[in-house]
Amino acid sequence: MYKVALVFGTRPEAIKMCPLVHELRSRPDCETFVAVTGQHREMLGEVLAVFGVTPDADLDVMTPRQTLFDITERVLSGMRELLIREKPDILLVHGDTTTSFASALAAYYLGIPVGHVEAGLRTYDIRSPYPEEFNRQAIDSLSDVFFAPTETARGALLREGKRPEKIFVTGNTEIDALKYTVRAGYTGGLLENLNGQRLVIMTAHRRENLGEPMRRMFRAVRRVVDEHPDVTLVYPVHPNPAVREAADEILGGHSRILLTDPLDAYRFHNLMARAYLVLTDSGGIQESAPSLGVPVIVLRDTTERPEGVAAGTLLVAGTSEQGVYDAFTLLLGDAEVYAAMARAENPYGDGFAARRIADALLARINN
Ligand code: UD1
Numbered sequence: 001m002y003k004v005a006l007v008f009g010t011r012p013e014a015i016k017m018c019p020l021v022h023e024l025r026s027r028p029d030c031e032t033f034v035a036v037t038g039q040h041r042e043m044l045g046e047v048l049a050v051f052g053v054t055p056d057a058d059l060d061v062m063t064p065r066q067t068l069f070d071i072t073e074r075v076l077s078g079m080r081e082l083l084i085r086e087k088p089d090i091l092l093v094h095g096d097t098t099t100s101f102a103s104a105l106a107a108y109y110l111g112i113p114v115g116h117v118e119a120g121l122r123t124y125d126i127r128s129p130y131p132e133e134f135n136r137q138a139i140d141s142l143s144d145v146f147f148a149p150t151e152t153a154r155g156a157l158l159r160e161g162k163r164p165e166k167i168f169v170t171g172n173t174e175i176d177a178l179k180y181t182v183r184a185g186y187t188g189g190l191l192e193n194l195n196g197q198r199l200v201i202m203t204a205h206r207r208e209n210l211g212e213p214m215r216r217m218f219r220a221v222r223r224v225v226d227e228h229p230d231v232t233l234v235y236p237v238h239p240n241p242a243v244r245e246a247a248d249e250i251l252g253g254h255s256r257i258l259l260t261d262p263l264d265a266y267r268f269h270n271l272m273a274r275a276y277l278v279l280t281d282s283g284g285i286q287e288s289a290p291s292l293g294v295p296v297i298v299l300r301d302t303t304e305r306p307e308g309v310a311a312g313t314l315l316v317a318g319t320s321e322q323g324v325y326d327a328f329t330l331l332l333g334d335a336e337v338y339a340a341m342a343r344a345e346n347p348y349g350d351g352f353a354a355r356r357i358a359d360a361l362l363a364r365i366n367n
């Protein structure tokens with residue numbers, strides 16, 4: 001029996017790894033061990049509930065206003081104990097979080113092979129996104145097998161000297177996750193209160209945007225909403241206290257800006273499927289919104305998802321007040337630009353990435 005350990009700790013990792021947990025648990029020649037670090041607490045719990053996944057171990061590392069030191073130290077030592085005890089044949093980590101980096105490092109120190117799901121994304125600027133670009137490059141430097149979501153990601157890995165037989169192009173499991181969450185007949189409280197208005201959704205949480213960049217983006221957004229009485233903006237605010245303070249200060253008290261707690265993946269994906277437009281600095285939303293036909297304004301200076309820009313579904317606005325104001329105004333006012341973005345194709349897969357990852361993993365042991 002081939003023993004696969006999977007580890008994740010934050011909301012996006014959980015959304016993208018749960019479809020793989022289900023897929024691997026359905027394979028008779030595979031035993032799974034699911035560890036969560038609890039880097040996120042409430043947001044992780046919500047995803048596990050939506051996908052019906054019960055972890056085998058929980059490191060429970062989260063503290064309010066945690067630093068990168070806190071997360072790295074706790075995950076590294078916690079995963080060391082778990083991996084020594086469980087002795088998996090391989091550890092699967094996802095993407096670019098500190099949970100994934102510290103877990104991959106623990107496995108590497110113990111001589112346990114690492115499989116990287118969502119390998120090969122790059123901005124080549126280790127300060128943007130921070131610390132994710134460092135994390136993903138570091139994870140790829142110590143991984144043994146690479147599950148690249150796109151040909152672009154595979155190309156980056158090949159240019160960095162990874163062996164072609166170790167790289168599998170699978171699509172992104174974010175698209176798999178939508179099959180669990182998006183429902184044609186969904187109706188929800190927030191949708192019922194729209195009264196024919198255009199629904200714009202926003203999210204923002206990146207570490208490098210905390211402070212002044214986030215404040216100036218929020219000022220731009222408030223100005224544009226003020227100028228468009230037919231727009232309602234829903235912003236599920238990340239629980240990071242630094243994000244909440246800025247959101248309350250600049251976006252609070254507006255009749256058409258609704259600041260809510262984070263929505264669980266079921267409610268968020270269904271709301272997004274019905275949105276006119278999304279503004280975000282999120283990675284996962286840059287993948288899922290295009291597959292739902294919803295244009296995305298990227299509130300960042302860089303993106304590791306160039307396929308979405310090339311396909312015309314993502315518009316990178318930067319983080320200046322004028323850049324965000326101009327991009328948001330353009331998409332609300334120019335029907336042709338909007339229609340072209342809403343028509344563009346989803347480059348992130350067909351929803352069968354988890355199956356391809358499981359096939360590739362298990363073929364390795366059967367050969
Ligand atoms: C983390 C990841 C980032 C990912 C993001 C997804 C790192 C360094 N960052 O950033 O790559 O894009 O998750 O959302 O790995 N908090 C809660 N409850 C929760 C979750 C967070 O209260 O369920 C609060 C805590 O005060 C915590 C803070 O948010 O200290 C920040 O969480 P943290 O995981 O350090 O950073 P994120 O910005 O969420």
Ligand code: UDP
Nearest residue numbers: 012015236262263264265268282283284285
């Ligand atoms: N998401 C969610 N509820 C929210 C906001 C986002 O379920 O209130 C989902 C979103 O659809 C995507 C994932 O969370 O699937 C992205 O997570 P996040 O933006 O926190 O992280 P990133 O992708 O930037 O690492």
